[in-house]
Amino acid sequence: MSFHHLDQYAHIESPITHTPPVVRLLGTVVVAVGAAALPLGAWGHMAVLALLVGLIALLARVPARVMLLRVSGPLAFVVLASTAVLFLVPGQPVFHAGPVVVTDAGLLRFGSAIGRAVVALGAAVILVSTTGFPDLVSAFRDLRLPRVVTTSLGLAYRLLYTLVDEIERIERAARSRNVGAGARRRRQLAVGIAATALTRSFARGERTYRAMLARGYHGEMPSLRTRRVDVNSLIGLGLLTVTVLATTISAYMIR
Amino acid sequence: MANLIEITDLAYRYPDGTPAIDGISLSVESGDRVAILGPIGAGKSTLLLHLNGLLLAQSGSVTVDGMKVTGETVREVRRRVGLVFQDPDDQLFLPTLLEDVAFGPLNEGKAPREAAARAHGVLADLGLAGSEGRAAHHLSGGQKRLAALATVLVSRPRVLVLDEPTGNLDAEGRAKLVRLLQERDETLVVATHDLEVARALCSRCVVLDRGKIATQGDSARLLDDASFLQQHRLTVPLGDRALRGSTGTRSPKNPHNH
Numbered sequence: 001m002s003f004h005h006l007d008q009y010a011h012i013e014s015p016i017t018h019t020p021p022v023v024r025l026l027g028t029v030v031v032a033v034g035a036a037a038l039p040l041g042a043w044g045h046m047a048v049l050a051l052l053v054g055l056i057a058l059l060a061r062v063p064a065r066v067m068l069l070r071v072s073g074p075l076a077f078v079v080l081a082s083t084a085v086l087f088l089v090p091g092q093p094v095f096h097a098g099p100v101v102v103t104d105a106g107l108l109r110f111g112s113a114i115g116r117a118v119v120a121l122g123a124a125v126i127l128v129s130t131t132g133f134p135d136l137v138s139a140f141r142d143l144r145l146p147r148v149v150t151t152s153l154g155l156a157y158r159l160l161y162t163l164v165d166e167i168e169r170i171e172r173a174a175r176s177r178n179v180g181a182g183a184r185r186r187r188q189l190a191v192g193i194a195a196t197a198l199t200r201s202f203a204r205g206e207r208t209y210r211a212m213l214a215r216g217y218h219g220e221m222p223s224l225r226t227r228r229v230d231v232n233s234l235i236g237l238g239l240l241t242v243t244v245l246a247t248t249i250s251a252y253m254i255r
Numbered sequence: 256m257a258n259l260i261e262i263t264d265l266a267y268r269y270p271d272g273t274p275a276i277d278g279i280s281l282s283v284e285s286g287d288r289v290a291i292l293g294p295i296g297a298g299k300s301t302l303l304l305h306l307n308g309l310l311l312a313q314s315g316s317v318t319v320d321g322m323k324v325t326g327e328t329v330r331e332v333r334r335r336v337g338l339v340f341q342d343p344d345d346q347l348f349l350p351t352l353l354e355d356v357a358f359g360p361l362n363e364g365k366a367p368r369e370a371a372a373r374a375h376g377v378l379a380d381l382g383l384a385g386s387e388g389r390a391a392h393h394l395s396g397g398q399k400r401l402a403a404l405a406t407v408l409v410s411r412p413r414v415l416v417l418d419e420p421t422g423n424l425d426a427e428g429r430a431k432l433v434r435l436l437q438e439r440d441e442t443l444v445v446a447t448h449d450l451e452v453a454r455a456l457c458s459r460c461v462v463l464d465r466g467k468i469a470t471q472g473d474s475a476r477l478l479d480d481a482s483f484l485q486q487h488r489l490t491v492p493l494g495d496r497a498l499r500g501s502t503g504t505r506s507p508k509n510p511h512n513h
């Protein structure tokens with residue numbers, strides 16, 4: 001199931017996985033903020049940032065195919081949500097799409113929203129592909145997020161994990177008994193499976209929690225990955241920040 | 256020398272009112288190998304949960320290595336007592352085997368590098384080298400058992416507490432596990448329905464029934480005593496008919512079936 005393999009590039013040795021998770025998280029934020037701050041229609045600058053993201057993906061050894069696939073899902077939502085600006089923003093009509101009129105200002109906003117989203121999503125995809133969830137949580141903790149938040153994030157993750165696992169098991173059991181021939185029957189079955197999985201994973205969550213306690217868990221998910229911030233990572237983060245800043249600022253100056 | 260584990264008049268009632276343990280006293284010396292036997296629902300698992308403080312005594316007490324098990328001592332107790340659960344799926348919860356095995360040492364504050372090295376070592380000892388990056392749910396039942404054991408061995412506990420270690424194992428997996436445990440020198444407490452395993456691993460048997468100790472003694476003696484085993488519902492003859500199979504061809508010797 002895809003959920004388990006989201007961070008499949010976390011175990012690859014790369015300059016990116018060698019940086020501590022908190023540095024990766026900050027880098028992602030820098031790129032996303034830089035992209036969001038770009039002025040409308042700064043296509044060249046968006047391209048520069050996109051190129052930067054591509055370069056980092058290359059370093060992290062996340063294949064282009066995977067990047068495109070993972071960006072495209074959330075991007076579809078952005079496209080859907082931004083379609084309205086095409087018509088709603090007043091401006092010169094560019095063309096007619098049935099009863100509505102697409103304006104030049106609308107097109108500019110729509111294009112800019114997509115461009116920024118591609119950059120930000122690309123950065124986010126690299127982050128989650130190279131960073132396991134427990135490491136992400138530890139990064140949040142390094143940023144001094146309250147312990148309550150990080151701990152519940154960690155527990156929620158674990159519950160989600162057992163939930164997916166339970167669903168897989170129940171599905172397998174259901175399939176092996178060859179039920180769910182028709183589409184309608186399958187839908188009914190899916191609801192049943194979800195409900196059973198939820199109750200079961202709560203019970204199992206409880207037992208797993210005991211197993212964690214038995215092995216010395218005391219409210220913090222430990223991680224095997226290095227968390228000490230080293231000089232190289234800081235230099236990397238600094239370079240990234242300067243590049244993004246320079247790109248964004250120059251976009252305002254050139255206009 | 257004081258006993259490693261000392262249980263005195265322990266009683267435990269689950270929140271729903273089920274009296275699972277009802278006045279148990281038991282001591283385990285360092286190096287002892289004790290089997291906890293008894294029919295289903297006898298209270299075996301509940302007793303084991305007390306040994307490393309996952310359940311705290313409602314009345315009576317449990318002492319481990321001289322420390323009374325309470326909310327304050329529980330972390331120290333858990334360092335000494337490694338508990339392997341009845342269902343390995345409850346025990347393995349991280350994305351990869353390596354992370355799962357390193358979980359204990361990391362919680363103890365070991366550096367990631369050392370925790371990983373230890374985890375590699377234990378996995379190799381158990382014949383799981385090469386599976387470090389695999390997800391637990393991709394392992395076979397027997398491999399999961401071994402992996403669950405690894406998650407506990409890695410912390411080098413003084414006492415190994417195993418709940419039904421051979422459940423769902425085939426003959427080969429069971430033999431492998433028994434051999435492996437025979438070679439270890441930790442103090443051992445094993446709850447099991449498998450009398451052969453109890454005989455192979457443990458010198459002493461404690462029989463629970465309805466939350467009480469029905470009897471205890473030398474494994475070799477008790478486990479050879481057929482009437483004792485039947486009396487405590489540890490073996491129940493399947494009966495004439497069941498042994499022959501209820502649907503197969505009937506024995507021609509039986510004059511009533513024509």
Ligand SMILES: Nc1ncnc2c1ncn2[C@@H]1O[C@H](COP(=O)(O)OP(=O)(O)OP(=O)(O)O)[C@@H](O)[C@H]1O
Binds near residue numbers: 300301
């Ligand atoms: N979480 C719980 N809540 C309420 N009652 C429970 C709970 N867990 C166990 N019990 C009950 O406590 C009694 C002892 O259960 P326990 O699991 O200790 O038995 P067991 O000897 O380990 O059985 P088995 O051989 O089947 O594993 C049983 O009657 C059981 O139904």
Ligand SMILES: [Mg+2]
Binds near residue numbers: 299300301341418
């Ligand atoms: Mg049990």
